[in-house]
Amino acid sequence: MINNNNNNINKSDKSHPSKDIQSTFGNELLHKKIVVCVTASVACYKTIDLIRLLMRHGAEVFVVMSKTVERFISKDYFVWASGNKVISELSGDLEHILLADYGKSDLVIVYPSTANTIGKFANGIDDTPPTSILSVALGSRIPIVIAPAMHESMHENEIIKENITKLEKKNVIFINPLIEERKAKIADIDVVLKSIITILKKDHCSNVVTLKVDKGYDNNIKFIQKSKDMYSEIKESELKEFFKNKRVLISLGSTIEYIDPIRIVTNTSSGKMGNSLMKNALTFGATVTIVKGFTTSHNKIMNEPCSFPNFKAIDVTTSQQMYDVIIKELRSIKYDIVILAAAVSDFKPSEFSNRKITSDTISLTLTFVPTVKIIDKIKNIFNDLFLVAFKADYEVPVDILLQKSYKKIIDANADLVVANDVGKKDTHIGSDLNEVFLIDKNKNYYHIPIQNKFDVAYNIFKIIYLNMSKS
Incomplete structure (x- = not known):
């Protein structure tokens, strides 16, 4: 016994x-x-x-x-x-x-x-x-x-x-x-x-995957799956040594777009993944700024900033505010890494009503227009930082998820994209668990199997370390 x-x-x-x-x-x-x-x-x-x-x-x-x-x-x-x-x-x-x-x-x-x-x-x-x-x-x-x-x-x-x-x-x-x-x-x-x-x-193990995807994508693009052995053996001491002098900006949570003063359009992002990234970055000794939309996850770090001199939190509401704050922050301080984990609204009402729309209205038609694409603007202005984007999709095959993520790398000149399927039962929005795929510019991808979000974030930083130390 x-x-x-x-x-x-x-x-x-x-x-x-x-x-x-x-x-x-x-x-x-x-x-x-x-x-x-x-x-x-x-x-x-x-x-x-x-x-x-x-x-x-x-x-x-x-x-x-x-x-x-x-x-x-x-x-x-x-x-x-x-x-x-x-x-x-x-x-x-x-x-x-x-x-x-x-x-x-x-x-x-x-x-x-x-x-x-x-x-x-x-x-x-x-x-x-x-x-x-x-x-x-x-x-x-x-x-x-x-x-x-x-x-x-x-x-x-x-x-x-x-x-x-x-x-x-x-x-x-x-x-x-x-x-x-x-x-x-x-x-x-x-x-x-x-x-x-x-x-x-x-x-x-490493595997070459030839994608067969929907119309509008390159049907012959090949991705190379990298073994988890490439990052699993990295020691925490290596991460602390690497990130201790790095400035990291992380966006997290969801944004809100107003229809009228009390009605909104938003999504159900909890901010848990972003919180996990923040905790890991602080653990590794990085100087961390978070730009935070609406979250459902509580974190004492945000409520006790004086205990963390290398930490700053900025609250925002709308996608435009998040864009403005991120650009202002990047212009004022040199950051090494930007991780855009926030679930930013893709669309907003074309018009905002200054008064509450009366509930007596028989019908209501809303026209939506695209919001600013924060990810697409960053590298155009700040080309020397390491940019990590997130790509969420719903009930799609892995090959489609990889293809869409690689398109985001090309469009935004990102260095890594973290992709996940929020349509899965165990990794839905708000879950404490996640399963992600990380894709880089060279069409390599890493699979982080389902685990709690803190451990997923820990492994994401390992892969960031791998990619930054090679460049």
């Missing part, structure tokens, strides 16, 4: 002698963190070989096991095999969150998986360490692989088949067992290794 120091469970013990075998067969899984869940099948002895094989290809492996596994094999074998602490019981340290929450691991595999574990997982029951890990991983969108092992008659059970189909519809990947001697024998470790490498390569 591991109940002590589990707050470090997701940190590897690099000094363990078992780590000497890492990358001896290859680097395909280098920097990948894989959680191996072990359930009470007699095939669990084969898990030792899988762990060692994953490590030999570069992976860092953490083992989570059902308590009943110890009827077959001692937990110490898994400690020896992985070189890391093993979880066989959950404690107040929330080991399942530490290992399977947003962005905590690259992949979870159950090897072997019993019919019991499959049934529990398919029906939302998480009463063992492995099923709790699976429950969290499914919610945090970490890839899940299951390798069943049982008798053939159990594998052919219609209820078990239904549970497998149910999970497959949730994008859980099953590696078929070998049917032999009336048994559904667990898949060979070489087959599992190949599957894991393919899955992680698809999710994270």
Whole structure:
């Protein structure tokens, strides 16, 4: 039972002698963190070989096991095999969150998986360490692989088949067992290794994507996906050293356009992403100015500016005010980085009524005109700063999102565009979570998978650092 120091469970013990075998067969899984869940099948002895094989290809492996596994094999074998602490019981340290929450691991595999574990997982029951890990991983969108092992008659059970189909519809990947001697024998470790490498390569490795997009766009443009390894290993000390002498301006929140003195046109942006960017910039020691529209997120930094001498907040209401303030600020002080994270209104009423429009009016027709495009003006005036724009879209394929974002880079001469789809269930406007794609001038893009907005902002600054340090 591991109940002590589990707050470090997701940190590897690099000094363990078992780590000497890492990358001896290859680097395909280098920097990948894989959680191996072990359930009470007699095939669990084969898990030792899988762990060692994953490590030999570069992976860092953490083992989570059902308590009943110890009827077959001692937990110490898994400690020896992985070189890391093993979880066989959950404690107040929330080991399942530490290992399977947003962005905590690259992949979870159950090897072997019993019919019991499959049934529990398919029906939302998480009463063992492995099923709790699976429950969290499914919610945090970490890839899940299951390798069943049982008798053939159990594998052919219609209820078990239904549970497998149910999970497959949730994008859980099953590696078929070998049917032999009336048994559904667990898949060979070489087959599992190949599957894991393919899955992680698809999710994270560099990839050339040829877009097939709507009319009006270049149908042959190619984007290159960059591996998250390019930024994940950057240390916070590097970021602090780089940003400590930088001036950063961040716009955030939504703007308001008035119809009459009490009626408005706006959007539902919360300002949470901008707040997260601000917090990270201050953490790294940058001098930060925010130009803030309407927000629904509270931040004590804004209410206690005297505690942060390198921080200034300017409140605005309309898109024109935001434009005027940003231009004035950039003319008065030299900024190194401008991040336009505000959700600025694209249109405003062509006319403003000085008096409240009476509710007795039978019908009302409004004409809208475009607002000033702040992003398009910045580099025309201030060409030597690093410009980061945000592009939100609604329920569009990734290729369309990338194409629209690259068009914004061209139109605005931006250095990076942060693109996200606010039509997704988990990353809607106002959510605490986000999933973004960052596109640069060279048609490279980075995918930051779904996680809380503070962590997304942290990774955005890593990619800004990468791009600025190259130029």
